[in-house]
Amino acid sequence: MFYLHLRNELWKLFGKKRTYIGFGAFLIAQNGMLLMFRFTNWQKNWARLLAGNGYLAQDYLSALTVALVMLIPQIILLMPLYTALVGGDLVAKEAEDGTLRMILSRPISRFRLLFVKWLAGVIFSAVLVLALGGTALAFARIWFPWRGMFVYSLWPEHIFNLLSVGDGARLYLYSHLFMTINASTVVGLAFMFSCFNMKPAAATILALSFLFVNLVLEHLPFFEPYQEWFLLYHFRVWLLIFADPVPWERVAASLLILLAFNTTTFLIGAVAFQARDIKS
């Protein structure tokens, strides 16, 4: 029965055209960035940076390097927007459309219904992240060779690292697990709001506002000593695994905090959903 309910949620989620709008937006953004990297001074600047540090640009300006360059802004800017949109829809859209009332005239517990919806949200996050990473790499491979990986980032984390093609590919793959956790956290946050009696757009806006307030506060000098209190600080672990050495202690702590955050948002949502009246 649990499998059937999960299958239902996936049918509903992936049967909607709007589910794919975000995928399309990502593809356009990826290709835009790829063209910019290829045909502007961006590529030359990176080649100069590598040469200045004693490395041959031709060895490291590769598909893996460019794929990561394309992913960083997308994961920071586009992914929260899109996952909040999907998370905000999960419960509130069904309540708004009236299909929730149809479901809740059936002998299914509200908790189970919520749990399968949340799980569908997590699966969606994984699919989105894998598609995002896969297409970024595929598009980058069209223009760039399959060679070593150069990781260079000034924000949100300062990272400078050079990796062999094997290590780079392995870390690129691992980073998707952490990106999925980030995406699930945003889905879970919007999902929590959508469990309350509100419109789907309101749930999405609240989730994005929460992230935006986090981002602003985190960068205020006053809050610098309290950075680990902010959610976005913990979202950066996906990028940290490219650092040398990897700060495993911080990665583990962030993962635990994200796990606790996910559990908390789910439970708050479940309690709110359990207590509310479902009316037409």
Added chain:
Amino acid sequence: MIDHAVIELKHVFKQFGKRTAVHDLSLTVPAGEIYGLLGHNGAGKSTAIGMMLGQVWPTSGEVTLFGHDVTVHRSQALRKIGAIFEAPAFYDYLSGRRNLEILSSYTAPTSRHRIEEVVEWVGLSGRENSKVKTYSHGMRARLALAQALLPNPEALILDEPGSGLDPEGIHEMRQTIQRLHRELGLTILLSSHLLHEVEQLCTRIAVLNQGHMVFEGTMASIRERAQWVRLKVGDFPSAVSTLRQAQLVSDARDGSLIALNTGVGTDQIVRTLVQSGMPVYEIAPDQASLESFYLSLMNGKREAN
């Protein structure tokens, strides 16, 4: 017919903030009945149905389906129930069949054969694989019926099922409800403000007014309640005045109906009027319609307030 209660509400209250939507509602829907829930908009019908289906939490009181408290043992209580709502909602971007698979699976896994059987029963064969967004209003109503019937329910709760349908659709829905009762032996609770529909279908009704139940009884008892006589004369007010002077009638209304005093027959009425020089064109007992009963009930409550 079985004589146990399928749906039972005992002293149920529901408050939304300071507003009491349902006030001390107690009703019993016995097995095998077509039970009508009547009331104006905002009378509390949908809230009562929401509480029966475990979608709205009662502030106090007890709601049981097949003997199971729906707030405590939701799964057992709703296992043998199907429901249809006003303007049924579906996943429009999916096919009718997929909608049926999704909705029925929340009760139990349903075989392909059972889906085909129900699709044929409701008359949707050939269109079940089309997307719901291409369905007409009538087809959506049939799909709603199909999803309610799929888990083999013993009782159906219908919340304004005729709402939004054209006269042909309403007629079809009425015939379908009669078929469901006759062929499948289902107990049906029907909420509606289409009095004609309720009158033709229901064996028992409850009338809600501002959250209070103001009447509960069988349709037969309503028909027997008021013994009105339909009288057609040239000048109805003069005829009533004459009959009142002769102490033959106690009340008159609607320009053609008179209530006879106890022991008075229609022959006396005719004789009195003819002797007073008033020709009588027609006189016959009037069977109280649900509409007249409902309106008199509502007017009575309005005057009492």
